[in-house]
Amino acid sequence: MMIPxxxxxxxxxxEAFRLEIDPPVTVFHTEDGELFAIDDTCTHQDASLADGxxxxxxxECPLHASKFNLKTGxxxxxxxxxxxxxxxxxxxxxxxxxxxxxxxxxxxxxxARKLAGSVT
Amino acid sequence: MRxxxxxxxxxxxxxxxxxxxxxxxxxxxxxIGDEPHRPYDRPPLSKEFLAGTVGEAExxxxxxxxxxxxxxxxxxxxxxLDRTDRAVQLADGREVRADGIVIATGAAARTLPGSExxxxxxxxxxxxxxxxLREELAGGxxxxxIGGGFVGAEVASTAYALGLDVTVVEAxxxxxxxxxxxxxxxxxxxLHADHGVRxxxxxxxxxxxxxxxxxxxxxxxxxxxxxxxxxxxxGARPCVEWxxxxxxxxxxxxxxxxxxxxxxxxxxxVGDCANWYDPRAGAHRRVEHWTGARERPDAAIATLLxxxxxxxxxxRPPYFWSDQYGVKIQFAGHAAGADSVTIEExxxxxxxxxxxYRRAGEPVAALGMNQPRxxxxxxxxxxxxxS
Ligand SMILES: Cc1cc2nc3c(=O)[nH]c(=O)nc-3n(C[C@H](O)[C@H](O)[C@H](O)COP(=O)(O)OP(=O)(O)OC[C@H]3O[C@@H](n4cnc5c(N)ncnc54)[C@H](O)[C@@H]3O)c2cc1C
Ligand code: FES
Numbered sequence: 001m002m003i004p005x006x007x008x009x010x011x012x013x014x015e016a017f018r019l020e021i022d023p024p025v026t027v028f029h030t031e032d033g034e035l036f037a038i039d040d041t042c043t044h045q046d047a048s049l050a051d052g053x054x055x056x057x058x059x060e061c062p063l064h065a066s067k068f069n070l071k072t073g074x075x076x077x078x079x080x081x082x083x084x085x086x087x088x089x090x091x092x093x094x095x096x097x098x099x100x101x102x103x104x105x106x107x108x109x110x111x112a113r114k115l116a117g118s119v120t
Numbered sequence: 121m122r123x124x125x126x127x128x129x130x131x132x133x134x135x136x137x138x139x140x141x142x143x144x145x146x147x148x149x150x151x152i153g154d155e156p157h158r159p160y161d162r163p164p165l166s167k168e169f170l171a172g173t174v175g176e177a178e179x180x181x182x183x184x185x186x187x188x189x190x191x192x193x194x195x196x197x198x199x200x201l202d203r204t205d206r207a208v209q210l211a212d213g214r215e216v217r218a219d220g221i222v223i224a225t226g227a228a229a230r231t232l233p234g235s236e237x238x239x240x241x242x243x244x245x246x247x248x249x250x251x252x253l254r255e256e257l258a259g260g261x262x263x264x265x266i267g268g269g270f271v272g273a274e275v276a277s278t279a280y281a282l283g284l285d286v287t288v289v290e291a292x293x294x295x296x297x298x299x300x301x302x303x304x305x306x307x308x309x310x311l312h313a314d315h316g317v318r319x320x321x322x323x324x325x326x327x328x329x330x331x332x333x334x335x336x337x338x339x340x341x342x343x344x345x346x347x348x349x350x351x352x353x354x355g356a357r358p359c360v361e362w363x364x365x366x367x368x369x370x371x372x373x374x375x376x377x378x379x380x381x382x383x384x385x386x387x388x389x390v391g392d393c394a395n396w397y398d399p400r401a402g403a404h405r406r407v408e409h410w411t412g413a414r415e416r417p418d419a420a421i422a423t424l425l426x427x428x429x430x431x432x433x434x435x436r437p438p439y440f441w442s443d444q445y446g447v448k449i450q451f452a453g454h455a456a457g458a459d460s461v462t463i464e465e466x467x468x469x470x471x472x473x474x475x476x477y478r479r480a481g482e483p484v485a486a487l488g489m490n491q492p493r494x495x496x497x498x499x500x501x502x503x504x505x506x507s
Contacts, residue, residue, distance in 0.1 A: 047492065048492070048493075050493070051492040051493040051496050052496060053496055053499070053500055062450075062492040062493070062495070062496045063441055063448070063450075063492065064163075064410070064411075064441065065411050065414065065415075065439075077135075077138070077183075077414075078161070078180075078181050078182075078183065079161055079181075081183055081184070109173075109174070109178065110168075110173065
């Protein structure tokens with residue numbers, strides 16, 4: 001599924017754009033000018049990686065400092081232990097699109113529990 | 121270097137072991153810890169674990185497939201360090217000779233003298249402490265928390281959510297004034313009152329009453345606060361007794377340089393037991409926060425492996441978080457040197473503030489309550505500007 005995110009002109013280098021889908025996905029524009037999209041929710045707890053600290057191609061979770069690789073989704077060290085999903089980014093005609101992965105997301109327990117609770 | 125011994129098998133020790141391997145050390149690695157458990161995460165002990173929403177398996181700090189090629193000596197305490205032999209002495213009589221030694225023995229909860237052996241009285245530092253406290257909280261009743269610092273406040277918040285009747289007693293006029301300053305300390309500790317948790321400030325604790333089990337906390341002004349359970353949250357002391365007489369200089373923990381080196385060559389210290397020189401503060405600081413225990417070992421291990429040939433980078437300003445009553449509290453920098461604090465976003469009433477501390481106009485610290493995005497911006501800025 002290709003989802004339009006935002007015009008590239010609205011996403012300067014160093015900024016992130018959070019797509020409010022379920023689960024949310026964030027597009028990062030790195031200082032080097034690369035674009036990446038990953039699941040927005042940290043796999044440890046309910047933190048939004050769009051609020052995180054981006055350096056090179058890693059984003060550090062704003063709460064407990066696990067870092068996720070924007071290219072591969074891999075996590076460097078606990079407290080988060082699972083990678084995040086990565087998604088393909090396409091720029092067409094000045095518009096940023098995200099091709100959402102069909103893999104299962106690695107949502108943190110607290111979020112997964114909430115979701116499970118709401119599906120009755 | 122052929123053998124490195126890491127003493128302390130928690131966050132700082134594990135991070136040091138990881139840093140060693142990451143930085144190319146392929147010799148013998150011995151990790152010594154006095155708790156019987158593999159390294160586990162402490163912050164959830166006062167929060168999700170105590171609340172029962174996170175289990176023990178989730179506390180484990182190692183990755184599933186992680187193998188550091190280390191020998192783990194668990195459940196055994198280090199009792200001494202012999203500088204001539206370069207050996208760590210263990211309580212069971214064994215000795216580990218090592219070329220490099222990492223001190224990562226952390227801190228232990230302070231207790232109230234005279235409370236030993238009284239049932240219902242707890243401290244909270246270890247998994248075993250948390251198991252015992254969790255079991256008691258499940259029975260409900262009246263909880264009195266002695267100490268309104270972060271751990272005490274988190275226990276109060278968790279216990280409140282579990283339905284207990286909670287009172288917090290704090291000797292200082294304003295809780296958290298040390299780390300946050302008076303104004304912000306008052307705002308953050310206002311969370312207690314928001315939820316109907318009693319906060320008694322500016323009064324010391326004289327003692328506890330009870331025969332076999334505690335039944336009240338006696339205050340210095342003569343009042344007596346009835347209690348079924350008491351949690352003593354009066355801070356922690358660095359675990360460095362085992363180093364006395366070893367030649368490692370001690371001063372509020374292990375005194376070390378900005379790169380983790382101690383007064384003995386080949387010995388570095390990391391985590392809660394280490395009193396690092398902080399170039400930003402221009403003084404030594406013993407920082408008892410998770411992120412320091414996780415990050416500083418990188419620098420200390422670089423020092424250990426090269427003994428001074430590498431320049432330590434300037435560490436990021438100290439950072440910690442706390443979760444109380446559903447509010448995410450984040451703090452970075454040093455509040456102590458500030459001459460002003462202003463709320464830049466949000467309001468104290470809504471408990472969603474982003475506050476910036478300044479000294480002579482320069483930002484030196486930031487506090488966020490439920491403001492992770494703005495807080496990260498400020499944290500980045502502090503890392504760039506304060507020196
Ligand atoms: C309940 C609780 C909640 C917390 N919440 C937060 C939070 O929300 N945010 C935050 O930033 N920080 C928090 N912290 C602080 C954080 O957990 C510590 O900063 C961190 O654990 C420090 O790691 P460390 O490895 O230096 O020390 P420790 O975790 O104290 O580990 C030291 C280890 O060494 C062992 N040891 C001690 N002496 C010896 C000896 N002689 N021989 C062998 N082993 C020895 C100890 O038993 C222990 O296992 C919290 C701490 C507690 C207790
Ligand atoms: S919520 Fe991301 S590391 Fe904890």
